[in-house]
Amino acid sequence: MMKLHTQTLSELSAGLERREFTSVELTKALLDRIATHNDKLNVFVTITKDEALAAAERADAARARGDVGALNGLPIVHKDIFCTRGVKTSCGSRMLDNFISPYDATVVEKLAAAGAVVLGKTNMDEFAMGSSNETSFYGPVKNPWNLDCSPGGSSGGSSAAVAARFAPAATGTDTGGSIRQPAALTGTVGIKPTYGRVSRYGMIAFASSLDQAGVITRSAEDAARLLGVMAGFDERDSTSIDQPVPDYTAEIGRSIEGLRVGIVRQHFDAGLDEQTGVRVKEAIAALESMGATTVEVNLPSIDLSVPTYYVVAPAECSSNLSRFDGVRFGYRAKDPEDLLDLYCRSRGEGFGDEVKRRIMTGAYVLSAGYYDAYYLKAQQVRALIAEDFKRAFAEVDVIAGPTAPAPAFRLGDKVDDPIQMYLNDIYTIGANLAGLPAISVPCGFVDNLPVGLHLVGPHFAESDLLRCAHQYQLQTDFHRACPEAFQ
Amino acid sequence: MRAGWEVVIGLEIHTQLATRSKIFSGASTAYGAEPNTQACLVDLGYPGVLPVLNAEVVRMATLFGLAVNATVARRSVFARKNYFYPDLPKGYQISQLELPIVEHGEMMISDADGNEKRIGITRAHLEEDAGKSVHEGFEGQSGIDLNRAGTPLLEIVSEPDLRSAKEAVAYLKKIHTIVRYLGISDGNMQEGSFRCDANVSVRPLGQQELGTRTELKNLNSFRFIEKAINYEIERQVDLIEDGGTVVQETRLYDSDKDETRSMRSKEEANDYRYFPDPDLLPVEISDEYIETQRRTMPELPDAKQARFENVYGLKIDDAAILTASRALADYFEEVVKATEASAQIAANWIIGDLLGALNREGWEIDDSRISAIDLAGLVNRIHDNSISGKIAKQVFEAMWEGEGDADAIIEAKGLKQITDSSAIEAVVDKVIDANPSQVEEYRAGKDKLMGFFVGKVMQETGGQANPGQVNKILKDKLKG
Numbered sequence: 001m002m003k004l005h006t007q008t009l010s011e012l013s014a015g016l017e018r019r020e021f022t023s024v025e026l027t028k029a030l031l032d033r034i035a036t037h038n039d040k041l042n043v044f045v046t047i048t049k050d051e052a053l054a055a056a057e058r059a060d061a062a063r064a065r066g067d068v069g070a071l072n073g074l075p076i077v078h079k080d081i082f083c084t085r086g087v088k089t090s091c092g093s094r095m096l097d098n099f100i101s102p103y104d105a106t107v108v109e110k111l112a113a114a115g116a117v118v119l120g121k122t123n124m125d126e127f128a129m130g131s132s133n134e135t136s137f138y139g140p141v142k143n144p145w146n147l148d149c150s151p152g153g154s155s156g157g158s159s160a161a162v163a164a165r166f167a168p169a170a171t172g173t174d175t176g177g178s179i180r181q182p183a184a185l186t187g188t189v190g191i192k193p194t195y196g197r198v199s200r201y202g203m204i205a206f207a208s209s210l211d212q213a214g215v216i217t218r219s220a221e222d223a224a225r226l227l228g229v230m231a232g233f234d235e236r237d238s239t240s241i242d243q244p245v246p247d248y249t250a251e252i253g254r255s256i257e258g259l260r261v262g263i264v265r266q267h268f269d270a271g272l273d274e275q276t277g278v279r280v281k282e283a284i285a286a287l288e289s290m291g292a293t294t295v296e297v298n299l300p301s302i303d304l305s306v307p308t309y310y311v312v313a314p315a316e317c318s319s320n321l322s323r324f325d326g327v328r329f330g331y332r333a334k335d336p337e338d339l340l341d342l343y344c345r346s347r348g349e350g351f352g353d354e355v356k357r358r359i360m361t362g363a364y365v366l367s368a369g370y371y372d373a374y375y376l377k378a379q380q381v382r383a384l385i386a387e388d389f390k391r392a393f394a395e396v397d398v399i400a401g402p403t404a405p406a407p408a409f410r411l412g413d414k415v416d417d418p419i420q421m422y423l424n425d426i427y428t429i430g431a432n433l434a435g436l437p438a439i440s441v442p443c444g445f446v447d448n449l450p451v452g453l454h455l456v457g458p459h460f461a462e463s464d465l466l467r468c469a470h471q472y473q474l475q476t477d478f479h480r481a482c483p484e485a486f487q
Numbered sequence: 488m489r490a491g492w493e494v495v496i497g498l499e500i501h502t503q504l505a506t507r508s509k510i511f512s513g514a515s516t517a518y519g520a521e522p523n524t525q526a527c528l529v530d531l532g533y534p535g536v537l538p539v540l541n542a543e544v545v546r547m548a549t550l551f552g553l554a555v556n557a558t559v560a561r562r563s564v565f566a567r568k569n570y571f572y573p574d575l576p577k578g579y580q581i582s583q584l585e586l587p588i589v590e591h592g593e594m595m596i597s598d599a600d601g602n603e604k605r606i607g608i609t610r611a612h613l614e615e616d617a618g619k620s621v622h623e624g625f626e627g628q629s630g631i632d633l634n635r636a637g638t639p640l641l642e643i644v645s646e647p648d649l650r651s652a653k654e655a656v657a658y659l660k661k662i663h664t665i666v667r668y669l670g671i672s673d674g675n676m677q678e679g680s681f682r683c684d685a686n687v688s689v690r691p692l693g694q695q696e697l698g699t700r701t702e703l704k705n706l707n708s709f710r711f712i713e714k715a716i717n718y719e720i721e722r723q724v725d726l727i728e729d730g731g732t733v734v735q736e737t738r739l740y741d742s743d744k745d746e747t748r749s750m751r752s753k754e755e756a757n758d759y760r761y762f763p764d765p766d767l768l769p770v771e772i773s774d775e776y777i778e779t780q781r782r783t784m785p786e787l788p789d790a791k792q793a794r795f796e797n798v799y800g801l802k803i804d805d806a807a808i809l810t811a812s813r814a815l816a817d818y819f820e821e822v823v824k825a826t827e828a829s830a831q832i833a834a835n836w837i838i839g840d841l842l843g844a845l846n847r848e849g850w851e852i853d854d855s856r857i858s859a860i861d862l863a864g865l866v867n868r869i870h871d872n873s874i875s876g877k878i879a880k881q882v883f884e885a886m887w888e889g890e891g892d893a894d895a896i897i898e899a900k901g902l903k904q905i906t907d908s909s910a911i912e913a914v915v916d917k918v919i920d921a922n923p924s925q926v927e928e929y930r931a932g933k934d935k936l937m938g939f940f941v942g943k944v945m946q947e948t949g950g951q952a953n954p955g956q957v958n959k960i961l962k963d964k965l966k967g
Contacts, residue, residue: 082535083534083535089534089535091534096534099534101533101534101535102528102533103528103533105535200537201535201536201537202535202536203535204534204535205534205535205766207765208765208766209765235539236537236539237537237539238537238538238539238540238766238767238768239537239765239766239767239768315762316765318569318760319567319569319578319579319760319762321578322569322571322577322578322579323532323533323534323576323577323578324534325571325573325578327573327576327631328531328532328576329533329534330534339573343571363760366569366760366761366762367758367760368758368760371760371762375762
């Protein structure tokens with residue numbers, strides 16, 4: 001039997017179908033692998049061994065009955081931001097270290113209904129605020145390609161889990177790049193769909209108008225498969241969009257002949273690591289060789305995306321995180337003297353520095369006298385950025401560029417410099433501000449660290465992004481490369 | 488009002504909308520359940536949950552907007568009002584700030600001189616209620632009941648157009664009547680379904696500029712509202728006349744002491760950091776939707792009162808009383824439909840005897856022990872001379888006590904009016920024979936004694952003789 005952990009979701013699916021192995025065997029193999037290697041990487045907040053084995057048994061029984069869901073018996077991991085009934089849902093925070101969710105997120109429910117087996121909940125930046133996984137209450141995740149480096153963030157546990165072959169697929173969430181940047185830094189595929197494509201119900205909110213769930217996998221084909229299950233309207237989320245979900249796996253097979261690829265000049269400015277830029281340009285050249293045409297497009301307001309984001313996201317987070325007050329759930333300070341003391345110490349002790357920084361920034365930009373100058377202005381700029389993209393997509397089908405300015409950085413390098421850390425998301429934030437779908441695909445290495453190619457499309461163009469990524473992966477094998485220590 | 492001064496009052500009414508489920512969740516809104524049994528994860532503000540707007544509240548707000556001749560916004564936006572309080576689970580209240588669903592309405596009231604006066608309605612917006620802190624029974628701690636959290640409210644804000652406590656109450660009563668007419672609120676003030684805050688300021692008569700206002704809270708009955716405002720007027724005028732200044736603050740009305748006292752000043756006020764709620768889309772409604780709602784609008788109190796005056800010929804005061812609630816008006820019309828007697832007679836019975844009986848019990852018309860059809864039955868027996876008005880009161884009491892309908896009671900008690908002339912003549916003869924001296928006095932010109940003879944005859948017949956006939960026969964016989 002071929003090593004199970006090296007196979008993609010699609011390959012494993014075929015193996016299960018051919019009865020080469022059972023879901024229980026597959027689940028046990030991966031759980032063993034996790035037990036052996038997790039300590040090196042700190043990927044998991046919770047390993048759900050018993051639940052996983054029970055789910056695998058149910059999947060095998062379902063298969064025996066001929067009753068198989070789209071993901072029957074296939075192992076996945078969830079970012080610990082998704083509420084899972086009866087299982088700790090920490091959001092990477094001390095605040096929720098004791099929180100056992102009484103319900104399942106819609107994403108969790110849908111994947112379970114399709115037969116997926118959940119191996120555990122992955123580590124993440126606290127409340128998804130961070131780009132390196134260093135803000136987690138549970139300590140940083142390490143990059144499987146270099147244990148001294150960050151796997152990116154905030155979905156760093158999910159990206160590391162997939163890169164280290166702990167699981168073929170992981171869920172993630174992306175508010176400013178939190179799926180795509182970790183995917184780029186770990187040599188995996190990460191897609192953030194159109195805002196509203198996947199339900200946010202049960203996904204602990206960071207910045208509601210930017211948050212979107214997506215997946216991290218090794219192949220675009222697997223991403224298409226998972227996304228097809230996760231996407232769709234949810235009456236419990238008013239911002240989810242009621243539009244049919246295409247069969248992404250059927251659409252990825254078509255050639256990209258004639259696909260118009262936009263290139264944004266600013267994305268290759270001084271902020272970009274030179275070698276990273278070379279890899280990305282090679283990838284774009286490869287797309288051209290496959291029949292795509294490139295066009296330079298102009299996004300005049302894109303340089304304002306980072307400051308805009310760091311007004312809008314903290315504003316929303318300052319309000320979203322108000323419910324963590326020590327009263328009904330989560331961390332509660334010991335022996336409070338009075339109500340104010342209960343609030344101040346529960347929040348003071350329960351939240352980490354980065355979360356506090358953003359709450360305070362957010363409260364500031366929303367406060368009387370500053371609202372117009374910051375929040376309102378940022379919303380206006382946000383509209384301009386969305387307008388830029390709209391104009392660009394009148395001329396091109398996708399926009400290609402680097403996902404992150406450089407390969408994985410060393411843990412500790414940027415942790416004391418929030419601005420440097422924030423700049424890691426400079427290429428990804430625009431898609432969140434405009435609600436656009438975007439994907440990161442492995443496109444080579446710099447000093448044995450992976451580099452990601454970033455593709456952004458117009459609203460609901462997930463099919464084009466997945467197709468472009470899949471066709472590219474048919475011509476390349478960067479996504480098949482496995483970190484030395486995790487063969 | 489003290490001479491030389493004028494008061495300026497604006498009211499904010501929080502009316503609870505009568506939906507079955509909450510404004511952003513499926514939990515029940517029923518009143519009086521065990522604490523925290525009607526709060527779902529959304530109401531509890533659990534991590535990851537999201538609000539979904541109850542379409543019913545949009546319909547109700549639209550009806551209200553149409554009823555007060557307001558603009559119903561084609562696009563309104565929910566915003567978050569951020570503040571920390573234990574009974575506010577999310578740490579913010581979902582409300583509407585810049586784009587409320589209803590704006591620029593009006594309400595006509597009668598001022599002190601009985602003239603029509605227009606009171607502007609600035610806006611009415613939708614929001615969720617908070618829970619309730621419970622301070623008794625927890626020994627040094629507070630309990631929180633979140634059953635009320637997420638209950639839909641329509642906050643109705645008036646222009647500062649009111650010039651006396653009486654006008655304020657007249658306006659409030661009118662709004663109270665309207666929301667109940669529309670069926671959008673039960674208006675129950677004891678249960679907090681209809682609450683009011685008053686902004687009160689005073690200024691020297693003739694001054695254009697507004698004085699500094701205070702906001703009065705905890706006004707949960709019409710009587711208290713009037714008393715609180717009057718107390719506050721006196722307090723402010725006293726303060727200014729003594730050389731002091733009014734401080735902008737929130738004051739709580741204490742009905743036990745009949746006074747207002749300071750709760751918090753403007754300096755201590757929160758910065759609520761309002762911003763549009765990103766979890767909810769703007770509410771967009773079409774002209775077509777509004778027209779559909781307009782067609783479902785019930786007849787409103789003013790129109791109904793006018794119709795009662797014109798169509799039924801009721802006295803103005805009676806028409807006003809009968810249209811105070813839709814249920815009472817419906818009851819009246821049902822009685823009228825089932826009787827040949829005049830509408831005014833039906834009105835008299837409802838206003839006099841029925842409302843009297845209901846008031847004794849503290850009941851509403853819906854609690855009446857006598858149905859409209861049964862009351863019509865009673866009125867019909869008076870109309871067809873089966874019983875006199877006096878006997879009818881006796882029958883009414885028996886009906887109230889549940890002894891059956893009018894016919895059954897008249898039959899069982901043998902109360903049918905005596906209209907047989909020969910029978911009445913026999914009694915009259917007997918009375919004349921028995922009272923010779925009175926007869927003599929009467930014949931000598933003491934007409935007043937007629938009442939004495941009628942009384943005697945009625946006494947003899949147990950009140951059942953037809954009074955008209957008794958009078959006529961007596962007159963004839965006494966002539967001699």
